[in-house]
Structure formats: C-alpha cells, structure tokens
Amino acid sequence: MLLRRKSMALMLMAVVLMAGLLQGCSFKADEQDGPGTELVLWTFNELHEKFFLQMADQWNQLHPDEQINLKANTFPYDNHHSKLSIALQSGVGAPDIADIEVNKIGNFLKGIPQLVPLNPVIDPEINNIVPSRVQIYGKDGKYYGIDFHVGAEVMYYNKEILDQAGVNPDSIVTWADYAAAGKQVLAKTGKPMATVETNDLWNYWPMISQQNSDFLDNKGELTLDNETNIKTLKFLQQMVKDKIAIPAPGGGHHMEEYYGFMNKGGAASVWMPMWYMGRFTDYMPDLKGKIIIRPLPAWEKGGFRSAGMGGTGTVVTNQSKHPDLAMRFLAFAKLSKQGNVEIWKQLGFDPIRSEVWTMPEVKAKNKFTDYFGPNIFDTLIEVKDEINAVHIGPKTPDIASAVRNKILYRTLLNGEDPATVLHELADELR
C-alpha cells in the first residue's frame, strides 16, 4: 500500500515535470505593454539601443496612426551574432530588426540571406548617401543593411607632444613625412609617434584601402598577400623596428591598458576611424583639448587620405511579421536627414548622408566639439571623395580572424617577415 502510494506520487511528479517542460515551450509571443505594432530589435551596443528607442519615440510623434512599440535588447557582441545566426538558420526566434557588425555580415550573406532586401528604401536615397556604406551589406544587387556611419579613418594627433617636438601636423602629407616626423618626435620627446594594433584591423586595413588594395577584390577573390599589402605591412613593421610606432599596450586600441597609456600622453598620434572619438571622450578624459583631427597621410602626393572602416549594418529579418513597417522605420532612423543628425548628436558618428555634414546642427556644441574643437566635419568634407569601399564577402570573417590573431602578431610583435606570413596565411585561407 505504502509502495503503491509512493509510486503514484512519483508518477505524478514525473507528469508534473513533463507538463512544466512543455508549458515552458509555449511562451506567449503577443504580450504587449504599449500601444502600436510591436517590433523587436537586437543589438550588441547599448548606445545603439538607446538611439533606436529615441528614434521610435520620434517616429511615433510623426506617425500617430502607425505607432511602433519597439522592444530593444542588447547582448554581448559574440553572443548577439551567434544568437542571431542560429535564429535565422533555424527559422524561428529572430527579431524584426537587428544590428550586424561589418566583420560578421559575411556569415549572413552566405547561401540565401535570411534578410529582407532594403532596396525599396535605399534605391531612392542612394545618391544622397555614401553608397559604399550600404554596398558592403549587399549581394547580387540587393542591399540588406544600412550602416550608421562612414567610418572615415583619420589621424588623431596629440598637439601638445607635437609642439614639444616642433612638428607641424599640417606639414605631414605622406606616410614618409609621417615617419620622418616620428623620428623627430622620438628624438625630442622619447615618445613613440604612434601605437599600432596587433589584435585588430583598424591600422593596417585603412592603409591598404588607401592604395586601392584590400583583403578581397571586387570579385570576392582573396588578395591578402598581394604586393601592395606586403609592402604596406613591411612599412608598418619598419616603423615598429625604428620605435616610431609601438605595438599598442594590451594589443589594441580598445583595451583598458591602452586607454590608460594613451591618456597619460603615451604616444603622439594614433590613426583610427571617426567613430573612435567616443573612446577619447569617454576613456581618455585627460587629453581633452589636446587632440586634433586631421586626414591620414597619403601614400603619394594627391593620393587618398582616408578609408571607410568598420561599421554596423542594421537589417530586417525575413521572420518579421511587419517587414514593411520595420523597413520604413529603419529608413527613418538611419537614412533620413533627421535620423542622420541624431546619429551625430547621440552617437558621435560621421553619418552616411553627406548633406548632413554641412548642416548647422552638426556645428552645435556637444561633448565631441568640446573635446576636439568645433570643426570636426571639415576634415570629413575634405576627404569625402577619397574613401574606397572595402570589399566584404563570405570569407571576411575568416580573414579578419587571421589578420587579428596571427598576421599582425607575428609580423609586428615577433618580427617575422611580412611576405612569408602573408603568403602562408593566404594559402591557408584559399
């Protein structure tokens, strides 16, 4: 009798457990706590989340009969892209709108992209924006993502150190001038002219992009070990050997070690994209008023003085129940004049809509103009026609990983021969 009661109790427990499991699977998808159509957004950057929420408010003010209830979530970078790719792969659970970082877009363009082509909103605006900033998220004539910014690569000079060394930044025209100025800075102040990343792409990639080279050509073929790339890496290595440039403490320009080093006036300059401004204002407060922004040195007089680096494309997934609304909201947030002004004001990014660069709104005082001075956009206007589109393809994630983990480390830190390393890694990737 006792045994029987026990077994019944056990059975009951098993049933309850199973029921609980099944219950867990059927969560309610239509829960709403605000008016309007629910759109879910995933990103990996909290600032992006804040920006989109702000834009949703503005949208709702302008479209009272087409309200949006934006549900935004921020996940860590790797986590976010993995979750998104699994959701798209398996066909369930993806959000309506999502951010995809440019080095990850290759994964999503493989096979049949599970994303909605954004041509209906991009085609009419293509002449008003920097076209490469949507082309890198495209395939076969279809655009799947819209970037936040141009990502123009610029030189951030520490004016204080240059003055001590008697170097005038405006007389630096070519990379040879830059290296010569570096020698002078090193001799006069004992400080390196620059820091270079050994774990990221934002120093090496723009230098080859300036010379019409890239890791991939426009047909998607690997060009990682072409002559230009070898020559450029040798130049970079030589600067490190001459102690004009040092490998960035911590490995890259986004490491705590680096912020501390640079904030104390560790190096006279660093070249990074415009979006790096936010790292100066937030993590290197002591350099306020000392940093000036100039175009990159060219490889020869008259050569290109910038490159478009990095970026985050926002996409609409094919699992969205309201693809049309999601697309129009995305266009409002990232293509419209209003949205582009907000991108500058809130995020400090160089927006992709070029007319915005001369608007009075971008001259208004904010934390970036306080830090770098009022004429940030003058540099951008100066170089706007000197930016090559980078080539992004299915191999990009693999290449980025090889450059980050191996090529820069082996050549710049271990002093191995650039040609050997590039050929070896290119063969492995082919």
Next chain:
Amino acid sequence: MATPVHTNANVPTGQPPQTQRPTRSQWSRFIHSSRTAPYVFVLPFLLSFALFFAYPVISTVIMSFQEVLPGITTYVGLENYRDLMNPTFGKAILNSVLYTLLTLVVLIPLPLVLAVLLNSPKMPGRGLFRSVMFIPALTSVVVAGTIFRLMFGELDGSLMNSLLGVFGVEPHKWLMNANTGFLALIVLALWRWLGVNMLYYMSGLQNIPPELYEAAQIDGASRFASFWRITIPMLKPVTIYVFTISIYAGLSMFTESYMLWNGNNSPNDIGLTIVGYLYRQGLEQNSMGFGAAVGIVLLVFTLVLNLIQLKFFGMFRKED
C-alpha cells in the same frame, strides 16, 4: 497482455472491487507489473536523454556531412573532415592535449598529497584549510578568468609584474607569448580545481580501513612505505575517476581561455583549444557543418583516450 483479472477474495479492504472499474484496474496492473514498471520509472530519464542528448548527437553526426548555409543545406560527404587537416586545427589539438597533460601532472599528485596532509588529525586548522581550498571551485570561471587576466596583465602595475618588480625583473607580457600564456592557464586551473580533486581524495581516504595501517605499523613499515603501499593502491578507484574527469575537462576546456584572452582571439592562437576552434568555425564563422565535424572529432578523441586510459588501469577486468 493477457494476464487473468484478479478474482481473489482476499482483496485488501478499502480497495474497490476491481470488476467495477476495469480501467482503473488495468492502469494499476500496468503500474504494478514487474515487467513494465522499470520502464515507466526510467521513462523520464529516457525521454530527457533522447531529447537532450541522443537527438543532438545524431543531428551533429548528420550535420558533419553537410554544408549548412542560411537557407541552403547540401550534402558534402567527407569534405568537412578533409578540411580539418589544417594547421589551425592541429594547433588547437596540440594546445588542448598539452593543457590536459599539464593539468594531469599538477592536478593529480598535489591534491593527493594535500588530502593526506589535511586528513591527518595532527594537522592544525584542517577544517579551515579544507573549506578555503574548496572555495575557488564555487566562483564562476568568467569572474576568475577576468581576474586572472588582470593579474597577468602586461602593464607594470599588474600583480604578476609587481611581483617580478620586487625581484628587480623587467615587466613581462604574460599573455602575449605561448609559454607564459599557458602558465597562466595552468595556474588558473590549479587554483580552481585543486580543492575539488582534494575533496575526492579525502573521501577516498575515509574508506581505507585503519587496521591496514595498524598492521603495517606492527610489521615495522615506515610512514612513507605505508603511504606508498597502502594509501596509493587503496585510492586507485578515486585516481581513475579523477583521471577520467580531468581528461574530459582538459579536452573540453574553453571558457578559461576565452576569458583570459578576452574573447576567442588569443595572439597567434596560443590559447586556442578544440572547443574554441569549434566555436570559432561553427558560430563565429557560421559554418555549422564544419563545426559539427570538429565536435565529432573531439567526441571520438575523448572517447578513445579515456577507453585506453581505463583499459590501462584495468577497469574492464572482471572483479574477482
């Protein structure tokens, strides 16, 4: 089943006559049948095993023969396995095996000796030490990894570099080269798992009958002899267990390396493990099929290694 219905008059009181409610009686017979009951009781386990283990393993095997792209899945035969013949995967295997070997070298003898020491009634404060040694196992790997990354940081002010500074040695970029990077990994593993393995050994020590030691003492055996001839052989089952889980844990290590290098991108892959490679290919590069092949290779590798090890220790010999 055609067992006859009970018509026994000796039905316990309080039980309704079974002829009145045939369904109930059939149900209760089903439950109480000695033939079906075992299956009913293991059913929840079988279900969860099938759902959360067998099904994923089978689909991983299938996926390892496919190229899985968004929207298209194609059979590619053995191509994924052929692609595994590359130096990066070789490096990942080497790193994982080296890590496993090094952890075995430190994480078997040290806990054993510590367990013996802390088991001795003469050891002062052994209660305290037992708990203190175990605490690291309770911290999250993520937190521990982050703290170790800061400890082994390359700036002059990091803990390890300050220690070097005391001896007048130049600061070192610990995580930037293979030897010191591995040192950090092993120190982390030692710090974290020492207490756990010690606990296994201590429970093993409790099971050794004290008479054995008494008899040895009477026979004039030295302390070391009784440790070598009694303690170690008697702890063999524990050692085999610790060995097995250490091999498994060593080969599947990922989080420690991921946290120590702030992502799956250690310089020149000095901290890349097999699981790290699986994660990089399967998730970071979105090649699920290839990632699945890596997983299968890891499974087979671990299985073979542990079978050899168990065979070596005589686990498959019939008990006599």
